[in-house]
Amino acid sequence: MTQTGPVGSVFLETAEQRALRAAIAGLAGRHDRSADGLWAEELWAEAGQLGYLGVNLPEEFGGGGGGITELSIVLEELSAAGCPLLMLAVSPAICGTIISRFGTAEQKRRWLPGLADGTVRMAFGITEPDAGSNSHRITTTARRDGTGWVLTGRKVFVSGVDTADATLVVGRASGGTDGRLKPCLFIVEHDTPGFEYREVEIELSALERQFQLFLDDVRLPAEALVGNEVAGLPQLFAGLNPERVMMAAFAVGMGRRALNTAVEYSRTRQVWSVPIGAHQAIAHPLAQIHIELELAGLMMRKAAHLYDQQHDQAAAEAANIAKYAAAEAAVRAVDQAVQTLGGNGLTTEYGLAALLPLSRVTRIAPVSREMILNFVAHHTLGLPKSY
Numbered sequence: 004m005t006q007t008g009p010v011g012s013v014f015l016e017t018a019e020q021r022a023l024r025a026a027i028a029g030l031a032g033r034h035d036r037s038a039d040g041l042w043a044e045e046l047w048a049e050a051g052q053l054g055y056l057g058v059n060l061p062e063e064f065g066g067g068g069g070g071i072t073e074l075s076i077v078l079e080e081l082s083a084a085g086c087p088l089l090m091l092a093v094s095p096a097i098c099g100t101i102i103s104r105f106g107t108a109e110q111k112r113r114w115l116p117g118l119a120d121g122t123v124r125m126a127f128g129i130t131e132p133d134a135g136s137n138s139h140r141i142t143t144t145a146r147r148d149g150t151g152w153v154l155t156g157r158k159v160f161v162s163g164v165d166t167a168d169a170t171l172v173v174g175r176a177s178g179g180t181d182g183r184l185k186p187c188l189f190i191v192e193h194d195t196p197g198f199e200y201r202e203v204e205i206e207l208s209a210l211e212r213q214f215q216l217f218l219d220d221v222r223l224p225a226e227a228l229v230g231n232e233v234a235g236l237p238q239l240f241a242g243l244n245p246e247r248v249m250m251a252a253f254a255v256g257m258g259r260r261a262l263n264t265a266v267e268y269s270r271t272r273q274v275w276s277v278p279i280g281a282h283q284a285i286a287h288p289l290a291q292i293h294i295e296l297e298l299a300g301l302m303m304r305k306a307a308h309l310y311d312q313q314h315d316q317a318a319a320e321a322a323n324i325a326k327y328a329a330a331e332a333a334v335r336a337v338d339q340a341v342q343t344l345g346g347n348g349l350t351t352e353y354g355l356a357a358l359l360p361l362s363r364v365t366r367i368a369p370v371s372r373e374m375i376l377n378f379v380a381h382h383t384l385g386l387p388k389s390y
């Protein structure tokens with residue numbers, strides 16, 4: 004049976020990239036997801052050992068020497084197979100990339116090998132209760148203390164803190180209060196005094212949980228700062244743009260999974276004289292979703308390619324557009340798949356209902372649909388701002 008596969012991969016991808024896709028699909032198939040929650044940890048560990056979690060990281064630190072193109076292939080295929088490891092968008096994609104590009108030799112030596120083989124995990128905290136989409140308003144502040152720093156603030160919705168060894172926290176150096184964010188990035192190891200976290204209860208059957216962070220006078224050594232304290236936004240977006248590409252991959256994979264389930268079901272389910280897939284009210288929405296997923300996948304590849312070629316500015320726009328398109332396609336794919344299966348769309352057996360809230364996450368995080376439309380309106384179209 005024909006499956007909705009990755010977008011035109013024969014024409015757009017190298018033989019190695021296609022082999023990577025096939026290997027990830029095989030890996031995902033080896034893990035029994037019905038057993039218990041342990042499969043996710045086992046999958047993470049095996050993917051790490053096989054080098055898939057660090058495909059984007061430098062070879063000299065144990066990575067695969069590829070880019071976000073390769074890492075997004077890993078996440079798309081895991082997601083298409085029903086096991087989306089969201090922390091791939093955080094640990095190697097944001098944190099690994101920022102440390103690779105801006106870390107000191109010592110920070111690279113200390114963190115990258117573990118991030119590459121998955122034995123070390125790093126969460127990422129930028130969202131704050133009173134800042135949300137407006138990162139310029141964050142108040143988590145670092146003040147100098149001798150040679151080191153003291154970090155104080157609150158973060159919310161930070162994914163995977165419980166399974167991570169450290170969090171890369173976005174703060175601002177004290178003194179910079181002109182309202183424009185000059186972010187400083189600090190690696191906060193979770194055993195540091197003053198660092199605490201509490202779970203945020205979310206109605207989501209995801210593998211990762213979300214947390215609020217409490218940073219109360221957390222004393223950090225000088226080497227906790229990644230990059231330059233005045234380098235500002237480009238340093239931060241060197242991590243956020245890969246995250247957007249990865250969320251597009253997460254969404255495209257989820258959309259493919261939902262679509263394939265619906266297509267397969269509607270070929271055989273028959274309650275009148277023909278299978279339900281023959282009714283255009285069922286067939287056309289599925290065809291539209293296939294088109295939307297193909298287009299979103301193409302944009303995702305463009306964004307990954309631009310980022311890997313270090314065209315950071317062009318990659319920013321493409322990554323935003325890809326994340327928007329992929330999230331919209333995934334939300335529609337999951338909704339239509341549920342409708343296509345009727346009552347079975349909500350049974351545990353078919354696994355679609357659990358994707359309803361998860362697909363909505365891709366519309367909200369890491370940057371909301373509305374903020375992407377703002378970005379395109381202001382940066383691409385040059386329209387005036389309302390805020």
Ligand SMILES: Cc1cc2nc3c(=O)[nH]c(=O)nc-3n(C[C@H](O)[C@H](O)[C@H](O)COP(=O)(O)OP(=O)(O)OC[C@H]3O[C@@H](n4cnc5c(N)ncnc54)[C@H](O)[C@@H]3O)c2cc1C
Pocket residue numbers: 093127128129130134135136137159160161162163205213364367368369370371372373374377390
């Ligand atoms: C499952 C999940 C995992 C997450 N993981 C992480 C993580 O690991 N690390 C992390 O730091 N954060 C994480 N987040 C946070 C996520 O990035 C934020 O939820 C997101 O950026 C939106 O911020 P907010 O929730 O504060 O919404 P708000 O900023 O309060 O926005 C609420 C609504 O208003 C809209 N809005 C706001 N401003 C404007 C405007 N100017 N114009 C038009 N509309 C506007 C928004 O689009 C949104 O629809 C996660 C969130 C979720 C749900």
